[in-house]
Amino acid sequence: MNSLRNCCISQGSVIINxxxxxxxxxxxxxxxxxxxxxxxLSSIRQKYLPEFKLRYSGYCAWRGVLDFSEIEDSETITGIKKAYPDLGKCLYFDLASGTHSVLYELLNKKLNRLWYVNQPEPEAKGTSVTTKVTSDMIQKMHQAAEKVWIPELAKVMKETKEPFLNFIYDSDPLEKIFYDNVVFVGDAAHPTTPHCPRSTNMAILDASVLGKCIEKWEISYMEEYQFIRLPVTSKQVLRVRRLGRIKQGLVLPDRDPFDPKSAREEDCQELLQRNTPFFNI
Ligand SMILES: Cc1cc2nc3c(=O)[nH]c(=O)nc-3n(C[C@H](O)[C@H](O)[C@H](O)COP(=O)(O)OP(=O)(O)OC[C@H]3O[C@@H](n4cnc5c(N)ncnc54)[C@H](O)[C@@H]3O)c2cc1C
Structure with a gap:
């Protein structure tokens, strides 16, 4: 396994260390x-776009995976399965005032859960978007969870070992996703917030389209890749940004902050995943 240090272009070739x-x-x-x-955090993108800055979303995610392979009959697991009967078949999104959480079952008897919490941008950033947390922070998170979420979900959060914080960033869509003989794919091409569970799909589609463009081996293959993918991913990133802000009850210029307790039917309609642009590709 290699870790890229730097790259340069010389006589039409890419040279990397x-x-x-x-x-x-x-x-x-x-x-x-x-x-x-x-x-x-692409260091290659940084080389071409030294002024580029990620945009902090205004919130972070408490994350963690609960391995329940040895506690399947426990009160925690029977309780959560009763409260969320379709676990294993879907992702559950829970909305509360100014916050939301996600819960779903992974393979091999694991529960993945995320809880998005509004907070100021962290000071130590640049090299990682995740951070370890102190036991004091974990304890406060558990206490807050008991006030916000149903007891079954708060219990899962409490029993999840080694939770960590993920600071959530995206960026305004880039104008170009290739320079010289260098092309960006995935989060390097379009950092995005994670609210339409499709960023991995975006990265895979980038790779697939790029592969097909390269296959033709025409001089303009990078332009073609950009022409196909950039309009799609740009719209998706902005839609996902909006959805995240709505779910976190944050301010948007054209609507009141969303509160699930007072939301109207049309407010809820806007949250549907199928409203994501190019949802079917
Ligand atoms: C809280 C959260 C929840 C998410 N939930 C979902 C979800 O439900 N569904 C979904 O589809 N997506 C989700 N995502 C997004 C998803 O994880 C990413 O969009 C996706 O992994 C992007 O793929 P990628 O290949 O571009 O980057 P990554 O998967 O991040 O892979 C980049 C790789 O490059 C390596 N690397 C970096 N720098 C160097 C270097 N200099 N040299 C060598 N290697 C290097 C890294 O170590 C890493 O292995 C979520 C993201 C977050 C933050």
Whole structure:
């Protein structure tokens, strides 16, 4: 496994310096094309767009996975399965005033849960969007969960070992997703907030479309990739940003902050996943 250090273009080739993680050795690789799939903090994108800044969403996610393989008959698990009877078949989104949470079952008897909490932008940022938390922070989160969520969900949160915080960022859509022989895919091309469970799908589609464009081996393959993908991902990122702000009860210029306790039918309609642009691709 390699960790990319830097890249440059010389005589039409991409030259990268990369560290072989097993040995620590730095090696040089020369290629025709560099596909930057190095996540929302992409150091390759930073090289081409040094002024680029991620936009902090205004909230973070408490995350964690509860392995229930050895506590299947416990009160916590029977309780959560009773309260959320379709676990294993769907994702549950719970809405409360100014916050929302997500709960779903993973393979091998695991529960994945996320709780989005509005808070100021963290000071230590730039190299990671996740952070370890202190036991004091965890305790406060558990106490808050008991006030906001039903007891069954609060209990799952309490029993999840090693929860961590994920600061949620996105960015305004980029104008270009390729430079020289370097092309961006996935979160490197379109950092996005995670509210329409489809960012992985966006990354896979980027790779698929890029592959098809390369296959034709025409000089304009990168323009074609950008022409197909950029309008789609740009609209999706902005829709997902809006959905996140609505679910977190945050201010938007064209509507009142959403509160599930007083929401009208049309407010709820706006939350539907199928409103995501290009939902069917
Ligand atoms: C809270 C949260 C919930 C989410 N929920 C969902 C969901 O339900 N459904 C969904 O589809 N998506 C979800 N996502 C989004 C999803 O995780 C990402 O959009 C997706 O993983 C992006 O894929 P990617 O390949 O672009 O980047 P990543 O999956 O982040 O992969 C990038 C890889 O590049 C590596 N890398 C970075 N820099 C270097 C370097 N210099 N050298 C070598 N390697 C490097 C990283 O280590 C990493 O392995 C969620 C995201 C968050 C934050």
């Amino acid at each position: 990369t560290k072989v993680l097993q040995t620590g050795e730095i090696i040089e690789i020369v290629g025709d094309l560099l596909v930057a799939a190095d996540d929302c």
